[in-house]
Amino acid sequence: MIRIGKISYWHVHADEYTGYALENPNTELAAIWDENEERGKEKAAEYGVPYFSSLDELFAQDIDAVIVDAPTNIHHEVMLKAARAGKHIFTEKVVAPTDSEVRDIVAAVREAGVKLTVSLPRLNFGSTQAIAQIVQDGKLGTLTMARVRLSHNGATANWLPAHFYNKEQTAGGALIDLGCHPMYLVRHFLGMPESVSANYGYVTGREVEDNAVSVLRYENGALGIVEAGFVNAHSPYSVELHGTEGSLLYGFPNEEGVYRSNLGSDQWEKIKIEDSQPMAFTQWVGHILNDTEATYNIELASDLTRLMEASNRSVAEGRPIRIDELA
Numbered sequence: 254m255i256r257i258g259k260i261s262y263w264h265v266h267a268d269e270y271t272g273y274a275l276e277n278p279n280t281e282l283a284a285i286w287d288e289n290e291e292r293g294k295e296k297a298a299e300y301g302v303p304y305f306s307s308l309d310e311l312f313a314q315d316i317d318a319v320i321v322d323a324p325t326n327i328h329h330e331v332m333l334k335a336a337r338a339g340k341h342i343f344t345e346k347v348v349a350p351t352d353s354e355v356r357d358i359v360a361a362v363r364e365a366g367v368k369l370t371v372s373l374p375r376l377n378f379g380s381t382q383a384i385a386q387i388v389q390d391g392k393l394g395t396l397t398m399a400r401v402r403l404s405h406n407g408a409t410a411n412w413l414p415a416h417f418y419n420k421e422q423t424a425g426g427a428l429i430d431l432g433c434h435p436m437y438l439v440r441h442f443l444g445m446p447e448s449v450s451a452n453y454g455y456v457t458g459r460e461v462e463d464n465a466v467s468v469l470r471y472e473n474g475a476l477g478i479v480e481a482g483f484v485n486a487h488s489p490y491s492v493e494l495h496g497t498e499g500s501l502l503y504g505f506p507n508e509e510g511v512y513r514s515n516l517g518s519d520q521w522e523k524i525k526i527e528d529s530q531p532m533a534f535t536q537w538v539g540h541i542l543n544d545t546e547a548t549y550n551i552e553l554a555s556d557l558t559r560l561m562e563a564s565n566r567s568v569a570e571g572r573p574i575r576i577d578e579l580a
Contacts, residue, residue, distance in 0.1 A: 394498025426461025
C-alpha cells in the first residue's frame with residue numbers, strides 16, 4: 254500500500270486528486286499539510302487523517318509519496334523537499350513557473366530515484382490518441398498549423414476561487430492555468446517551436462490575464478496557436494490541425510471530429526475515437542509499483558513550463574521570445 258501525504262488544497266482539483274488516492278486499491282491518504290492552516294485542519298478532519306503544521310514534520314512521517322496541489326510559486330520548494338525526503342511526487346501542472354526551477358526539480362527527482370508524474374489529462378484522452386494517430390499516419394501531410402482552444406467563464410461568472418487571480422501565487426492567469434492543456438497538446442502535435450509570441454487581455458480587470466493567445470513559430474514555417482480564457486460562457490474545446498495534404502477538426506459543440514485528406518477518399522471522414530489511456534494518477538501508481546519512469550510525461554511537462562515562461566516573457570517584454578533564450 255502506497256501511503257500518500259497531501260500537500261495543500263489550494264488548487265481547484267485538490268479534492269479530485271484526494272478522491273483518486275482514496276479510490277485506488279494501491280494507495281491510501283495518510284497525512285495532510287497546507288500553507289493555510291485553517292483549511293488544512295478542516296480537510297484533515299473531513300478525510301480523517303492527521304494534519305501536520307510543517308512540511309518537514311510531514312516528510313518525517315511513514316509516507317511513501319505526496320500529491321502536490323500547492324500554490325504554483327512554492328512548487329519548487331515543496332518538490333525539492335519531497336524528492337530529497339525520498340517521496341514520490343504527483344503534481345498538478347505546471348511543475349513550476351520557470352525552466353530553471355523545473356530543471357532543479359527533475360534533477361532532484363532523478364538523484365533521489367523517486368517517481369514524478371504530472372497531471373496532463375487531455376494527453377490521455379481517446380480523442381487525442383485518435384488525432385495523433387491520424388497525424389502519425391501522414392494523412393494530413395506535413396503539419397503547417399495547429400490550433401487548440403479551451404475556455405470557460407470562471408472570471409465573468411465568478412466561480413473560480415479568489416486566489417486564482419493572485420499573480421504571486423499563480424505566476425499567471427488563464428494561460429498558465431487553463432491554457433496549459435492547449436499548450437501541451439500543440440507541443441504534442443507539432444513539437445517545440447523556435448519562438449513564442451503571446452498577447453494577454455484583462456477583461457475583468459484582475460491582476461492576471463483572463464483572455465490569452467500564444468503563437469508558437471516553427472523553423473519550417475508552421476504555426477501553433479494556443480487560446481484560453483476565463484471570460485467565455487459558451488466556448489467549446491476545439492482542435493484544428495492543417496497540413497499540406499489535409500485538415501482535421503475536433504470538438505466544437507458536440508465533441509466530435511472529422512478530417513479530410515488528399516491521400517484518402519477526399520471526403521470528410523469521421524474520426525474514430527480511441528480508448529483513453531489510464532489517467533496520470535493511475536500511471537504514477539504504476540510507475541511506483543513497477544519501477545518505471547514517466548519519461549514522455551516529464552518531457553512534455555518540462556517543455557510546457559518553457560512555453561509558459563516564454564509566453565509570460567513575451568507579454569512582459571513586448572516581443573517574441575526564442576526558446577533558446579531560456580537556456
